[in-house]
Amino acid sequence: VEKWSHEDVARAEAVNGYVNFFLNRVNFAAETLESVLKAGENYGSSDMGNGKTICLDYSSINIAKRFHIGHLSTTMIGHSLRRIYDFLGYKTVGINHLGDWGTQFGKMICAYKLWGNEEEVEKGGVNELVRLYVKFHEEAEKDPALDDQGRAWFKKIEDGDEEALRIFNWFKALTLRDTERVYKLLGVTFDSYAGESFYNDKMDRVINELKEKNLLTISEGASIVDLSEDNMSPCIILRSDGATLYATRDLAAIYRHDTYHFDKCLYVVAYQQDLHFRQIFRVLEKMGYEWAKDCVHVAFGMISYEGQALSTRKGHVVYLEDLLEQAQKKALDIINEKSPNLPNKEDVARQVGIGAVVYTDLSNNRIKDVDFCWDRALNFDGESGPYVQYTHTRCCSVLRKAAEMSLPEADMNALTDDEAQALLRLLGRFPDVIKEAAEKYEPSMITRAVTDIAQAYNKFYYEHRILDGEPATAAARVALTKATKDVIKTGLWLIGIEAPERM
Numbered sequence: 001v002e003k004w005s006h007e008d009v010a011r012a013e014a015v016n017g018y019v020n021f022f023l024n025r026v027n028f029a030a031e032t033l034e035s036v037l038k039a040g041e042n043y044g045s046s047d048m049g050n051g052k053t054i055c056l057d058y059s060s061i062n063i064a065k066r067f068h069i070g071h072l073s074t075t076m077i078g079h080s081l082r083r084i085y086d087f088l089g090y091k092t093v094g095i096n097h098l099g100d101w102g103t104q105f106g107k108m109i110c111a112y113k114l115w116g117n118e119e120e121v122e123k124g125g126v127n128e129l130v131r132l133y134v135k136f137h138e139e140a141e142k143d144p145a146l147d148d149q150g151r152a153w154f155k156k157i158e159d160g161d162e163e164a165l166r167i168f169n170w171f172k173a174l175t176l177r178d179t180e181r182v183y184k185l186l187g188v189t190f191d192s193y194a195g196e197s198f199y200n201d202k203m204d205r206v207i208n209e210l211k212e213k214n215l216l217t218i219s220e221g222a223s224i225v226d227l228s229e230d231n232m233s234p235c236i237i238l239r240s241d242g243a244t245l246y247a248t249r250d251l252a253a254i255y256r257h258d259t260y261h262f263d264k265c266l267y268v269v270a271y272q273q274d275l276h277f278r279q280i281f282r283v284l285e286k287m288g289y290e291w292a293k294d295c296v297h298v299a300f301g302m303i304s305y306e307g308q309a310l311s312t313r314k315g316h317v318v319y320l321e322d323l324l325e326q327a328q329k330k331a332l333d334i335i336n337e338k339s340p341n342l343p344n345k346e347d348v349a350r351q352v353g354i355g356a357v358v359y360t361d362l363s364n365n366r367i368k369d370v371d372f373c374w375d376r377a378l379n380f381d382g383e384s385g386p387y388v389q390y391t392h393t394r395c396c397s398v399l400r401k402a403a404e405m406s407l408p409e410a411d412m413n414a415l416t417d418d419e420a421q422a423l424l425r426l427l428g429r430f431p432d433v434i435k436e437a438a439e440k441y442e443p444s445m446i447t448r449a450v451t452d453i454a455q456a457y458n459k460f461y462y463e464h465r466i467l468d469g470e471p472a473t474a475a476a477r478v479a480l481t482k483a484t485k486d487v488i489k490t491g492l493w494l495i496g497i498e499a500p501e502r503m
């Protein structure tokens with residue numbers, strides 16, 4: 001150790017059996033800044049995924065139901081993972097596996113025929129469909145024959161009856177029309193909307209294959225795959241009346257492998273469906289598909305609102321569209337109070353309001369439950385979306401002022417203080433954070449990283465005058481500000497949050 005030397009190491013010391021290396025702070029600052037500034041907003045991107053495909057099943061809403069905040073996590077985790085994988089060079093396929101199959105749709109058509117009319121449904125959209133569905137259940141309690149009618153309508157959908165299909169597809173279009181408004185606000189998109197009904201004509205193949213491979217057994221009239229060896233309850237493939245199930249349709253996703261030849265297929269679905277996915281993946285494995293190991297259930301916890309659990313049954317529901325609406329309003333109130341002269345106030349309020357909601361959703365380990373609380377979401381001083389966005393605007397403002405000065409070449413000796421070094425370390429680590437987030441399917445790691453970077457920048461900003469010092473020092477601090485701005489913007493982008501330039 002005595003003789004050892006390297007230009008990036010300032011000194012090495014032996015302490016209690018450890019060897020401590022001290023980095024050369026000047027070199028470290030110069031190298032880190034150079035790699036960030038050279039790549040700009042692409043810093044941290046990679047071609048490691050070139051030639052590989054990742055399918056992501058996320059959001060996967062149910063037709064004729066309103067989009068409530070229970071579906072926020074699947075939507076945003078999936079959307080963020082997709083951006084992360086894109087950034088790392090993978091080809092990604094975003095799939096909205098619509099819940100558009102089941103007897104409830106027969107009941108809904110039945111209710112529509114009895115009590116609905118075209119105009120009201122067209123006008124009321126999903127709300128009207130929900131109203132009809134609730135009425136159906138009330139009436140069916142009094143008159144059980146209605147259930148048979150509902151089933152008969154579903155049979156018609158299954159058999160491809162023209163009228164039944166027309167109404168069913170119309171209900172679907174209405175639901176998607178209402179949902180699309182929310183996706184647009186969130187910036188979320190998909191490559192495919194192939195949901196459960198899409199697999200209707202693809203299940204026979206799977207059922208036959210299960211039979212050929214001697215995996216199907218009959219139990220109480222139902223066809224099942226026994227999984228007792230694996231300590232799991234059986235996977236039911238066909239009910240005793242011959243009807244297929246949610247699981248049957250997920251097995252038909254063999255189609256996904258045939259179509260996309262994925263290297264991984266991620267199912268971003270609540271942890272309540274843990275058993276379901278373990279069963280499906282095990283059945284695929286028993287069928288001899290070695291790629292079953294590439295199917296991953298990316299599970300997440302529950303969301304509550306202001307400390308209260310959500311329950312459709314108890315009538316405690318929060319619709320996502322209402323939540324986003326309120327978030328934008330509250331953000332606008334704050335902007336009106338703090339910066340009344342800001343141009344494009346409405347647009348900034350949209351970015352900040354949505355950012356507050358999305359940040360909350362992606363701020364913890366995904367498996368942890370999330371509580372949505374306004375005070376925390378919109379706290380400009382705490383760990384929040386607006387706080388990180390605000391730091392980004394602070395950097396932008398420094399850069400705008402710097403653009404009006406003519407600064408000399410930066411002197412890296414100006415970045416050896418503890419605050420600058422702490423910030424540089426976080427920036428230097430950012431590319432690894434992205435890779436780790438991809439590996440662990442954990443967007444919250446990026447949320448954490450941008451928050452740490454924002455905090456480190458603010459600390460640096462308070463401790464040092466950025467523009468007033470010696471010109472070569474100012475130039476170095478401006479360069480660090482530019483690097484910070486780029487990384488925050490990229491990080492926010494990767495978790496699905498916009499970065500305004502002023503707010």
Ligand code: ARG
Nearest residue numbers: 057060061062097099250269
């Ligand atoms: N529609 C389902 C739900 O809302 C989620 C579907 C998830 N994807 C899947 N391939 N099973 O619970």
